[in-house]
Amino acid sequence: MKPKVLLLWPPVYDFALFDLFLKPFGLLRLGKWFDDSGYDVNLINCLDYTESRSLAHFGVPIRQKNGTGKFFRQVAERPAVFGPVKRHFARYGILHEVMEKRIRQCRPDIVLVGSGMTYWYPGVIEAIDCVKKNLPNVPVVLGGVYSILCRAHAQNNCGADYVVAGDGFTGLAPVLEKCGLPVPGAGKAYAGPPESQLIVRDGFLDAAGIRLHSGCPMKCSYCASVAVSGAFLPGDPEALFNEVCVIHRKLGITNFAFYDDALLYDADRGIIPFLNAIADSGLKLDFYTPNGMHISLLTPQIAMLMRKTGFRDLRFGVESTRNEFHSVHDNKFTHEMLPDALSMLHEAGFANHEITAYLLAGLPGQYAEEAEEAIMAVHASGAHAYVSEYSPIPGSALWQQSVKLSRFPIAEDPLCHNNTLFAMQWEGFTIEDLERLKGKARDLNRRLEKYK
Numbered sequence: 346m347k348p349k350v351l352l353l354w355p356p357v358y359d360f361a362l363f364d365l366f367l368k369p370f371g372l373l374r375l376g377k378w379f380d381d382s383g384y385d386v387n388l389i390n391c392l393d394y395t396e397s398r399s400l401a402h403f404g405v406p407i408r409q410k411n412g413t414g415k416f417f418r419q420v421a422e423r424p425a426v427f428g429p430v431k432r433h434f435a436r437y438g439i440l441h442e443v444m445e446k447r448i449r450q451c452r453p454d455i456v457l458v459g460s461g462m463t464y465w466y467p468g469v470i471e472a473i474d475c476v477k478k479n480l481p482n483v484p485v486v487l488g489g490v491y492s493i494l495c496r497a498h499a500q501n502n503c504g505a506d507y508v509v510a511g512d513g514f515t516g517l518a519p520v521l522e523k524c525g526l527p528v529p530g531a532g533k534a535y536a537g538p539p540e541s542q543l544i545v546r547d548g549f550l551d552a553a554g555i556r557l558h559s560g561c562p563m564k565c566s567y568c569a570s571v572a573v574s575g576a577f578l579p580g581d582p583e584a585l586f587n588e589v590c591v592i593h594r595k596l597g598i599t600n601f602a603f604y605d606d607a608l609l610y611d612a613d614r615g616i617i618p619f620l621n622a623i624a625d626s627g628l629k630l631d632f633y634t635p636n637g638m639h640i641s642l643l644t645p646q647i648a649m650l651m652r653k654t655g656f657r658d659l660r661f662g663v664e665s666t667r668n669e670f671h672s673v674h675d676n677k678f679t680h681e682m683l684p685d686a687l688s689m690l691h692e693a694g695f696a697n698h699e700i701t702a703y704l705l706a707g708l709p710g711q712y713a714e715e716a717e718e719a720i721m722a723v724h725a726s727g728a729h730a731y732v733s734e735y736s737p738i739p740g741s742a743l744w745q746q747s748v749k750l751s752r753f754p755i756a757e758d759p760l761c762h763n764n765t766l767f768a769m770q771w772e773g774f775t776i777e778d779l780e781r782l783k784g785k786a787r788d789l790n791r792r793l794e795k796y797k
Contacts (some may be wrong), residue, residue: 356438376543412552460489
């Protein structure tokens with residue numbers, strides 16, 4: 346009899362949750378690894394917005410044709426730490442009883458629970474509690490971003506039998522051995538994790554997450570990409586093209602979102618061969634970049650190829666338009682790059698409303714004026730400005746400074762990493778300043794002409 350593994354993607358507790366291509370990418374790659382090794386693999390995606398009983402209970406969430414939109418939502422009790430926030434707290438995902446029924450039906454030999462944002466751990470606890478209640482003798486393994494960045498908190502609070510903090514493929518091997526289960530690829534030279542994903546409808550629904558490269562060569566002070574993904578590893582554009590073709594052929598999906606942190610890096614051996622393969626194939630697909638791209642790596646050739654192959658809603662990590670910000674935090678941008686990049690994109694045929702610049706607001710000691718200046722500069726260049734509240738991230742270079750300066754217990758409770766709390770607010774950048782600037786960005790974006 347085949348050994349059975351259950352992959353569980355938990356519900357989310359937050360003030361808001363928009364599906365900007367939020368997929369269980371890591372779990373699906375693990376699922377492929379197990380499936381290739383003869384395991385019977387099942388997935389429960391608690392963020393499945395098509396689940397029938399939840400549809401009957403909540404109604405149909407508002408969704409977009411590109412695979413983004415809203416999830417099922419129910420108001421939940423707001424944790425005490427969020428006392429200053431005057432907004433409803435909510436649980437997002439399928440009904441709890443649906444999750445429980447599906448868990449009981451699976452009868453696996455082991456359960457792998459994924460995790461996303463550090464402050465989403467209440468959903469992780471709910472999912473693991475449900476497994477323990479219904480399958481008390483089945484080992485539960487927690488992995489993902491939360492388990493990597495907040496391992497001690499996860500070990501002390503979530504109830505998993507094992508917490509894997511790092512690469513799930515190598516970290517799972519000793520766990521499987523302890524549980525008396527076969528290790529995929531055991532006895533063979535480790536060739537690295539699979540490049541592809543387990544292709545199941547519940548994991549993708551209307552869109553697929555894909556990744557060309559792993560990790561990021563940059564070491565930005567506000568980011569923990571290196572802690573989460575490790576050193577930068579260049580990907581195989583041919584393998585990614587083949588994966589896209591298989592997903593499209595098997596599931597009919599046309600929306601693909603890149604999960605890369607450095608998509609344009611080493612472009613001659615990465616994104617350019619991939620885009621050429623897409624162009625030569627004649628496939629009519631749409632590509633999205635929710636993680637943001639490095640604007641310094643954009644070239645006219647890349648811009649033209651992205652336009653030709655169906656890229657939509659281009660997003661770039663600008664963060665600030667002050668050169669001194671970048672000399673301190675990331676060394677990836679100078680303000681002179683912005684108009685040049687926008688010119689390339691406009692020349693390639695992208696309109697203003699198809700281009701967005703992410704801006705960071707609320708870093709330790711940052712003044713509101715810097716963020717406002719960036720909003721105006723981005724708008725003047727002909728792009729949308731998206732103001733992202735800085736969220737303190739364990740493992741980042743700014744973490745210790747953030748712990749020292751924040752008025753909230755961010756080192757004790759990951760709930761305090763939630764960007765809605767605006768953990769680094771101070772007299773130079775208040776939460777009122779933040780709301781004013783976000784409103785200003787929205788107004789300017791609406792006014793931006795939808796042509797070059």
